Amino acid sequence: MRLKNKVAVVTGASRGIGKAIAECFGKEGASLVLCSRNLDAVEAVAKPLRDQGCTVVAIAADVSVREQAENLITSAQEHFTRIDILVNNAGITRDSLLVRMKDEDWDQVIQTNLTGASYTIRAIARIMMKQRSGSIINISSVVGITGNAGQANYAAAKAGLIGLTKSAAKELARRGIRVNAIAPGFIETDMTSRLAPQDQERITTQIPMAVLGKPEDVAYGVLFLASDESCYVTGQVLQIDGGMVM
Ligand code: NAD
Numbered sequence: 001m002r003l004k005n006k007v008a009v010v011t012g013a014s015r016g017i018g019k020a021i022a023e024c025f026g027k028e029g030a031s032l033v034l035c036s037r038n039l040d041a042v043e044a045v046a047k048p049l050r051d052q053g054c055t056v057v058a059i060a061a062d063v064s065v066r067e068q069a070e071n072l073i074t075s076a077q078e079h080f081t082r083i084d085i086l087v088n089n090a091g092i093t094r095d096s097l098l099v100r101m102k103d104e105d106w107d108q109v110i111q112t113n114l115t116g117a118s119y120t121i122r123a124i125a126r127i128m129m130k131q132r133s134g135s136i137i138n139i140s141s142v143v144g145i146t147g148n149a150g151q152a153n154y155a156a157a158k159a160g161l162i163g164l165t166k167s168a169a170k171e172l173a174r175r176g177i178r179v180n181a182i183a184p185g186f187i188e189t190d191m192t193s194r195l196a197p198q199d200q201e202r203i204t205t206q207i208p209m210a211v212l213g214k215p216e217d218v219a220y221g222v223l224f225l226a227s228d229e230s231c232y233v234t235g236q237v238l239q240i241d242g243g244m245v246m
Helices: 016-027 039-051 066-080 103-131 152-175 197-205 215-226
Strands: 007-011 031-036 056-060 085-088 134-139 177-184 237-240
Touching: 007 016, 007 066, 007 103, 016 031, 016 039, 016 085, 016 215, 031 039, 031 066, 039 056, 056 066, 066 103, 085 103, 085 215, 103 134, 103 152, 103 177, 134 152, 134 215, 152 177, 177 215, 215 237
Parallel strands: 007 031, 007 085, 031 056, 085 134, 134 177, 177 237
Antiparallel strands: none
C-alpha cells in the first residue's frame, strides 16, 4: 500500500476524475477527506469506500468560496490532526468564444478552477509547513499549455494553475512540501460527455493513441505524485494525454 498512514484531501470527488482519485487512494491505504458542493453526491462515493475499510470524511464545500475552502482544510486537520496530500481537482467549464463570453462565465471559471486552488493551498501550506512535509497536486489541463478556441476562460485558469504550481513549488520546497500539476488530455467524464459526437470524433483523431483517456489513467499519475516514490519531483507538469501534446 503506497499511501498507508497518509491523509489526503481531494476536491471535486463526487464523480469523474476526482472519484477515480478517491478510489485509487482508498485502495492504497490513505484516509480521505472528500469534498464537492453536494453532500449526498460525495457521500455516495464515500460509502462504498468505507464499506471496504477506508476511513472517509465527506464534506460539502464550494472551493470557489474562500470561507468554505478554508473550512474544508480546517475540518480535515481537526479530524485527522495532519494532512499529507491535497489534490485540487474541482473544476468547471463555461465554454464560449471570447467575443461572446459573459463576464460571469469568465469569473466563475477563474474563481473555481484557479482561485479556489489558491485558497486551499494557502490554507494547507501553513499545516504542511509545520509538519515539514506534504504533497500538493493541481489538476490542470493540456489546454492550459496549448490554448483552445472556445475555452479562453478555462485555458487561462488551467495555465494559471501551472504558474501557481511552479511558484508554490519554489516557495515551499525547503519546507519539505512538493507541488506538482497533472495536465490531462481528453478523459471520459461528464465534462467531456457534453461534447457533440462529431467533436469527440475530431478530438480522437488528434490523439496519437486514438482513444480518450479514462479517469483511472489520471488517478495513477496523481498516485505517483502523491506517494513517496516521487519524493524528488516538484514543480512539474505531468501530461496524461495519449500523446496529444508533445
Ligand atoms: P466533472 O465535471 O465530471 O467533475 C468535476 C467535479 O468537481 C465534480 O465532483 C463537481 O461536483 C466538482 N466541483 C465543481 N465545482 C466545484 C466547486 N466550486 N467546489 C467543489 N467542487 C466542485 O469533471 P472531470 O472531467 O472529472 O474533471 C476533473 C478535473 O479534471 C477538473 O479540474 C477538470 O478541469 C480537469 N480536466 C478534465 C479533463 C477531461 O477531459 N475530463 C481534461 C483535463 C482536465
